[in-house]
Amino acid sequence: MLTGFYTMMVRIRKVEENLMxxxxxxxxxxxxHVSIGQEAAPAAVCAHLNANDCIxxxxxxxxxxxxxxxxxxxxxxxxxxxxxxxxxxRSGSMHLADAGIGIMGANGxxxxxxxxxxxxxxxxxxxxxxxxxxxxxxxxxxxxGAFHEAMNFAAIRRLPMVFVCENNGWAEFSPKSxxxxxxxxxxxxxxxxxxxxxxxxxxxxxxxxxxxxxRRARKGKGPSLLEIRCDRWYGHYVGDAQKYRGKEKxxxxxxxxxxxxxxxxLIKGKVLRRKDLDRIRAEVSAEVEDAVNFAxxxxxxxxxxxxxxxxx
Amino acid sequence: xxxxxxxxxxxxxxEEEMDxxxxxxxxxxxxxxxxxxxxxxxxxxxxxxxERVVDTPISELGFTSLAAGxxxxxxxxxxxxMFMDFVTxxxxxxxxxxxxxxxxxxxxxxxxxxxRMPEGGGLNAGPQHSQCLEAWFAHVPGLKVVMAATPHDVKxxxxxxxxxxxxxIFIENKTLHAMKGMxxxxxxxxxxxxxxxxxxxxxxxxxxxxxxxxVHESLKAARILEQEGISAEVVDLMTIQPWDRKTxxxxxxxxHRLVVAHEAVKQFGFGAEIAAAAAEExxxxxxxxxxxxxxxxxxxxxSLEKYYVPSADDVVSAVKSTLERTL
Numbered sequence: 001m002l003t004g005f006y007t008m009m010v011r012i013r014k015v016e017e018n019l020m021x022x023x024x025x026x027x028x029x030x031x032x033h034v035s036i037g038q039e040a041a042p043a044a045v046c047a048h049l050n051a052n053d054c055i056x057x058x059x060x061x062x063x064x065x066x067x068x069x070x071x072x073x074x075x076x077x078x079x080x081x082x083x084x085x086x087x088x089x090r091s092g093s094m095h096l097a098d099a100g101i102g103i104m105g106a107n108g109x110x111x112x113x114x115x116x117x118x119x120x121x122x123x124x125x126x127x128x129x130x131x132x133x134x135x136x137x138x139x140x141x142x143x144x145g146a147f148h149e150a151m152n153f154a155a156i157r158r159l160p161m162v163f164v165c166e167n168n169g170w171a172e173f174s175p176k177s178x179x180x181x182x183x184x185x186x187x188x189x190x191x192x193x194x195x196x197x198x199x200x201x202x203x204x205x206x207x208x209x210x211x212x213x214x215r216r217a218r219k220g221k222g223p224s225l226l227e228i229r230c231d232r233w234y235g236h237y238v239g240d241a242q243k244y245r246g247k248e249k250x251x252x253x254x255x256x257x258x259x260x261x262x263x264x265x266l267i268k269g270k271v272l273r274r275k276d277l278d279r280i281r282a283e284v285s286a287e288v289e290d291a292v293n294f295a296x297x298x299x300x301x302x303x304x305x306x307x308x309x310x311x312x
Numbered sequence: 313x314x315x316x317x318x319x320x321x322x323x324x325x326x327e328e329e330m331d332x333x334x335x336x337x338x339x340x341x342x343x344x345x346x347x348x349x350x351x352x353x354x355x356x357x358x359x360x361x362x363e364r365v366v367d368t369p370i371s372e373l374g375f376t377s378l379a380a381g382x383x384x385x386x387x388x389x390x391x392x393x394m395f396m397d398f399v400t401x402x403x404x405x406x407x408x409x410x411x412x413x414x415x416x417x418x419x420x421x422x423x424x425x426x427x428r429m430p431e432g433g434g435l436n437a438g439p440q441h442s443q444c445l446e447a448w449f450a451h452v453p454g455l456k457v458v459m460a461a462t463p464h465d466v467k468x469x470x471x472x473x474x475x476x477x478x479x480x481i482f483i484e485n486k487t488l489h490a491m492k493g494m495x496x497x498x499x500x501x502x503x504x505x506x507x508x509x510x511x512x513x514x515x516x517x518x519x520x521x522x523x524x525x526x527v528h529e530s531l532k533a534a535r536i537l538e539q540e541g542i543s544a545e546v547v548d549l550m551t552i553q554p555w556d557r558k559t560x561x562x563x564x565x566x567x568h569r570l571v572v573a574h575e576a577v578k579q580f581g582f583g584a585e586i587a588a589a590a591a592e593e594x595x596x597x598x599x600x601x602x603x604x605x606x607x608x609x610x611x612x613x614x615s616l617e618k619y620y621v622p623s624a625d626d627v628v629s630a631v632k633s634t635l636e637r638t639l
Contacts (some may be wrong), residue, residue, distance in 0.1 A: 054385065056381075085418070086418060086420070087416065087417045087418035087420070088418035088419070090415060090417075090418055091416055091417060091418065095416050095417065097417040097418075097420060097421075098420070099417065099420035099421055100420075104381065104384060105413070105417055108408070109404055109408050109409070112377070112404060112409060114377075115375075115376075115377035115378045115380075115381065115405070116377050116378070116380050116381035116384075117381060118374070118377075118378045118381060119378040119379060119380055119381020119382040119383070119384070119385070120381045120384070120385050121381075122378055122381070122382045122387075123381070123382045123385035123387050124385070126337070126363060126382070126387060127386075127387075133381075145371070145373055145374075146373055146374065146377065146404070148374075149371035149373055149374025149375075150374055150377075150378070152369050152374070153368060153369060153371065153374055153375065153378065156369065157366075308419075309414065309415060309418075310414070310453055311454070311456075311478050312422055312476075312478050
C-alpha cells in the first residue's frame with residue numbers, strides 16, 4: 001500500500017511536470033493550473049474509492065483524476081485538445097472528466113462541483129447503493145454559496161459524501177487572511193453539524209482520516225469534511241510569477257515536499273530502498289512520456305464536429 | 313379528456329411520470345409537506361414520500377446543481393423554482409453546469425433535468441416576483457426552453473420535457489394556474505413534441521407568434537380584429553428553443569405579415585430572434601415590417617402593473633400597425 005501511495009504521488013507529479021513543460025513550449029493552449037506539492041491528498045483519498053464512487057474536482061484537479069484512475073494516455077490527449085481525449089478535446093485541463101470511473105469533471109467555476117458531487121451522493125442514496133461521492137475543492141471555494149448550500153443539504157439528508165478541502169492558503173492571488181476569518185475550514189463544518197478533521201500533508205495521515213470519512217459515508221451515517229493543510233508551490237496558473245507572494249514564501253512552500261518527506265520515511269522504515277524509488281520513478285516517467293507522445297500523435301477534432309452531441 | 317385546471321395538470325404530469333419511471337423525482341422549496349408554493353405538487357409527498365418529493369432549504373443554486381449531479385448518475389430530476397425571478401440564484405448551475413455538461417465532457421453524460429418555474433406579472437408582486445426571463449435561457453446552447461399556455465399543453469409538454477434526455481427550462485405562468493380547460497387523462501398518455509408550435513387559430517391577414525399567457529391575449533385580440541374584418545392567425549410557439557421555424561414561416565408565407573407578442577420586456581426578447589430570422593430568411597414573404605409586443609424596458613411596477621403587462625389591446629395595435637405599413 002505504501003508503495004502504491006508513492007507510485008501514485010510520483011505519477012501525479014510527473015504528469016504535471018510534463019504538462020508544465022509542454023505548456024511552456026506552447027504544445028497545449030489555454031490555462032494550466034498545477035497541484036505540485038499537493039499530491040498526497042488525491043493519492044490517499046482515492047485509495048478508498050472504487051469506480052462506482054464519484055468525485056468532482058477543480059481547475060487544479062489533474063492529481064485527483066490521475067489518482068481516481070484515469071487512463072493517462074487519453075487524459076493527456078484531452079489536454080492536448082485531441083479527439084481521442086475523454087472529452088473529445090472540448091474540455092482541456094479545466095474540465096477533464098471520465099464518466100466511466102466516476103470523475104464527474106473538473107470545474108472552471110470555483111465551488112461549482114461541490115453541489116454536483118452532492119447530487120451524485122443523493123443518487124447513491126436514492127438508489128440504495130453503497131456508493132459514495134467526494135467533492136474536492138480548495139479553501140478559496142468555501143467562500144462560495146455553493147459550498148455552504150451543499151454542506152447544508154448534505155447534512156440535512158445525511159448524504160453519503162465526503163467534502164475534501166485542500167487548504168493551500170491561497171485563493172487564486174489572495175492569501176487566507178483576505179478571504180477566510182477562520183484558521184481552518186473545519187470551523188465552517190461546525191455550523192452544519194458535520195464532523196470535520198484537519199490533517200497535515202502526510203499521505204498516511206490523510207489516508208487514515210479519509211478512511212474514517214469514507215466508511216462513515218458508506219455506512220449511511222452522513223457526510224464528513226476533511227481538510228488537508230498543504231502548500232501550493234507554483235502560482236495560480238503556470239506562468240504566474242507570484243510577485244504577490246514573495247520569493248521567500250515560495251521557497252518556504254517548496255521546501256515542504258510531501259513526496260520527498262515520504263521517500264525519507266520509506267527509506268527509514270526500510271519499506272523501500274533508494275534503488276526501488278529510482279526504479280519506480282523511472283517506470284512512471286516512461287509511462288508519462290509515452291502518454292505525451294501518444295497525445296502528440298492524436299488528431300485534432302474537425303470543425304465539422306463543432307455541433308455534434310450538443311443535444312441528445 | 314377531462315376538465316381540469318392548469319395547476320392540476322402540472323401535478324398530474326409529474327405524478328404520471330413518477331408512476332411510470334421510478335428515477336423521476338421532484339426537488340425544490342416547499343414542494344413536499346406544503347405541496348408546492350402554488351400547489352403544483354399537492355398530494356405527491358403523501359403518495360411518493362420524502363425520498364422522491366424532496367423539500368430543500370432555500371438554496372436554488374445548491375439544489376439545482378444537486379439535480380445536475382443526480383441526473384448525470386441516472387436520475388431524472390424535476391426542479392421547482394418557486395418564482396422565475398429566483399432562478400437567477402441558480403444561474404451558475406443552469407448556464408455553466410447543466411447546459412454544458414454533456415457537450416463539455418464530450419457527450420459522456422446526459423443531463424435530463426427539468427427546471428420548472430412560473431413567470432409573469434398579474435399578481436402585483438412587484439419587480440422581483442414578476443419577470444419573464446425565457447430569452448436568457450434560449451440564448452444558452454444546450455438548453456431547451458418550453459412555455460405552456462393551456463392545461464392540455466402544460467400537461468403534454470411537461471411529460472415530454474421529463475422524458476427528454478436534454479435539460480429543459482419549463483416555464484409556467486402564474487396567471488394561468490387557475491385556468492380551467494381540458495387535459496388528457498392518465499391512460500391517454502398524451503405527450504406533446506418539443507420544438508413543435510401549435511396554430512391556435514387559423515387566419516389569413518396576419519400571423520401572431522406568441523407563447524404562454526400572451527397566447528390568450530392574442531386570441532382575444534384576434535376576436536377584436538375579426539369584428540373589424542381582420543383575420544389573424546395565432547401561432548403558439550410552445551417551445552422557444554428550439555423554435556418551430558417551419559410552422560412560423562409557413563404561416564407568414566400565407567399571411568405575409570408578422571407580429572410577435574410576449575410578456576417579457578420587448579428589447580432582446582424572443583420576438584427579436586423571430587423578427588431577425590424572418591428578415592434573414594423570408595424577407596420576400598413579408599409585405600410589411602415585423603411588429604413586436606412586449607413589456608416596457610422597466611422592472612414590473614407594483615402599482616403600475618396593469619399598464620406594464622402587455623394586453624390584447626397592445627396586440628391589436630401592433631397588428632393594425634403592420635397592416636397599415638408596407639415594405
